[in-house]
Amino acid sequence: MLLCVTASHKTAPFDVLEQLSAPGADTITPLIAPSVDGVVVLSTCNRVEAYVDTDSDDSAELVADALRAASGLTAEEFAGAYSIKTDAKAAEHLFAVAAGLESVVIGEGEIGGQVRRALTEARHHGTTTSDLERMFQRATETQKAIKNATALGRAGRSLVRLALELTDSRLADWTTQRVLLVGTGMYAAATIAALRDRGVTDITVFSPSGRGAKFGAKYGIAHVTRAELVETATASDIVITCTNADEPVVTPETIEGLAKPLFVVDLGMPRNVDPAIADVWGVTLLDLETIRLHAPLEELQATDAARAMVKDAAARFADVRRSRSAQPAIVALRRHVFELLEAEIARRPESEAALRHMVGALLHTPTVRASDYAMQGRADEVFAAIETLFGVDARPAAEQEAEEPAEEVLAYAPVTAGHSASCPFDAAV
The missing domain is CATH 3.30.460.30 (Glutamyl-tRNA reductase, N-terminal domain)
Incomplete structure (x- = not known):
């Protein structure tokens, strides 16, 4: 399951x-x-x-x-x-x-x-x-x-772009903004791309884990150390955090001495920014909770088409998964039949081609029928049929042990549905 x-x-x-x-x-x-x-x-x-x-x-x-x-x-x-x-x-x-x-x-x-x-x-x-x-x-x-x-x-679309859209009404010109990016994680590259799309050229990165220099070189932006963090943050117009740090990286102390308005966008989870920073003069804090409240309505037509594709993909995945549930029975049947075939060929080698053709033809319908039954959720009947017709018990170990007294059961043995006496192959073999 x-x-x-x-x-x-x-x-x-x-x-x-x-x-x-x-x-x-x-x-x-x-x-x-x-x-x-x-x-x-x-x-x-x-x-x-x-x-x-x-x-x-x-x-x-x-x-x-x-x-x-x-x-x-x-x-x-x-x-x-x-x-x-x-x-x-x-x-x-x-x-x-x-x-x-x-x-x-x-x-x-x-x-x-x-x-x-x-x-x-x-x-x-x-x-x-x-x-x-x-x-x-x-x-x-x-x-x-x-x-x-x-x-x-x-x-x-992204959280990054939505966050920047929510700041548009407060900014006269993106091209003049100085941005401090905190973090080099999953959102950092997307943040740089979104900022550059708006004409931002002055971007500096700080990495709590010390990867700022490498990240800055990769994306052609400046980087600062922890010792330079306060000076850079207070000189910036926008601070965007997107690191996976467990504790807040930006606190009221980080912007001590702030003398101009500052937008702080927190994309971190857990929070990268101490909520107390919202009480500091000049700070406008935009966190994930605020972004969620302003998320745009979905485009119904595109979303409906996408959900239909999701349902279809999930149904196909379920069908394939059910069909695989009878695979051990099919493998056991083929192994049993081919062992008999090889023994017969050893006795009559001159008939090998005819025997192989006949066995292939005989196995085709039972194999297809087994897959069909499995897709209907009736794999237990396939196992029962193989055992009834050929004396081959191909059921997974856990089901067999459930029917026989045993001192212990394997911890990871898969469980299958109950045993049925009906035979899906009675018209096929």
Whole structure:
């Protein structure tokens, strides 16, 4: 079973999302193993989601509790702040997220890269499974297809651009603005591109992690050290923060002695800017919570087309996944038949070509029928048929052990549906 535990700007208040933003797959996995086979954690500025491959019906609440525990939230604070989606609905949700349909700014461009990085991070920690890999890969393919086929995302929508649009009415001329960019993370490059589109040429970067010089050289902008931060911040017209630092980087002390108006745009999650800075004379603070309140309405036509593509992609993913559920039975059947074939060929080598042709023809219909039954959610009947007709029990280990007394059950053995006596191949073989 695939499931998603999601907390986003649609289900949780900003302060809860801020606390949830820190945990990653390496933090969550020890809290839920061995109840799950794999987990991919997607953490962005407006959502934290755990995608899990599991055989346990209790995993959803276990994962939710792990997210809560890793963030330090109480049960009361986390109650009602998340939702749970399973199997096809989990895939549909991920595909919609990757396409930007669940973002604050519908169709935002950054989210596709964040989905890909979440999978890469899970691979690094060894927490993916084949089903999670396929689901995230299909999500990326769907996102690219929607971008190419609809108007969604073609305008370069992003939180960065929306934040800059919200400052337009306060600025007479972008070309005269001095901008301090704090951070070299996922939004930094997008911020530079958006600023340059508006004619900004005076951009300086500060990196709390010390990567400012390398980043500045790459994008042709100046960089400053921590010792120069206060002087640079107070001389700037706009400060934009987009770093993944755990603690606020910009505080009232950072702009001590400010003598002119200053726009501060905080794109960080957790917050990069101490909220107390809004009380400093001359400061206008624009944070994610404010940006969310001013997000534009989605373009209905483009969004409807994109959601239709998401639903279609999710349905195809579910069909393929169901068809794979009978694969062990098909493999066992072919192995059994070909073992008999090789034995017969050894006895009558002169008949090899005819025997191979006959076996291929005989296997075709059962193989197709098995896939059809699996796509209908009837894989258990396929396993039963193979066992009844050929005496080959190809059911996954956990199901077999459930019918036989055993001292222990394998922790990660997949669970399949119940055994059925009906035979899908009775008209085919």
